Amino acid sequence: MTIQFTALPTENVRALQRGGPDAYGRTPEHKISDGDGVPCRHCLKNVAAGDGYLVLAYRPFPELQPYAETGPVFLHADECERATETEGLPEILGSFDYIVRGYGNDDRIVYGSGGVIPTDEIAARAETLFGRDDIAYVHVRSARNNCYQCRIERA
Known part of the structure; x- marks a missing residue:
């Protein structure tokens, strides 16, 4: 069997990068990366030191229900290209x-x-x-x- 790692959908990410509301109806927070531990869930790469990123609440489920966990994620503040779906581990998976x-x-x-x-x-x-x-x-x-x-x- 072949698997593929998939990133957040571009249409959702672009709305957030343009200031659209997150899963809690809030505007994403803007931060500057120190280059350590800021994984973008769209390009599946780490945000480089000095680059802007967003912190926001994201719910990776189509609708509200008891198991629809919502939590914080990071995205590049500027548009980035969505990661290609691949069977290889994404760059952001750098923990043990x-x-x-x-x-x-x-x-x-x-x-x-x-x-x-x-x-x-x-x-x-x-x-x-x-x-x-x-x-x-x-x-x-x-x-x-x-x-x-x-x-x-x-x-």
């Missing part, structure tokens, strides 16, 4: 490990699918999860803060 968790077609967590996985084992874990009929897609989230990083889909 991440939460990898499966979701069903109903956008709810599939219990028993989540775990803290070493970074170099994320792709293999996603392929294992996709062997299950009840997994529609997978999230990669920070193991320390549960922040959404990216989505993994079947290719």
Whole structure:
């Protein structure tokens, strides 16, 4: 099986970069990167030192429901190109490990699918999860803060 890591949709990101409201109806906060730990969820690269970035609330689910987690994410303040969907690990996944968790077609967590996985084992874990009929897609989230990083889909 082949998987692909996917970034946030460009149409959503452009609206936020142009000052549109985040998941809580607030204007994204503008910051300047120190170059350390500022992963853009659109290009899936780290924001370079001195570059502007946005901090905002994002909900990577189509509608409100009990499992629709909302949390902080970073985006380049200026337009950046969306990361190409690929089976290779995105640049932003530079920590030792991440939460990898499966979701069903109903956008709810599939219990028993989540775990803290070493970074170099994320792709293999996603392929294992996709062997299950009840997994529609997978999230990669920070193991320390549960922040959404990216989505993994079947290719």
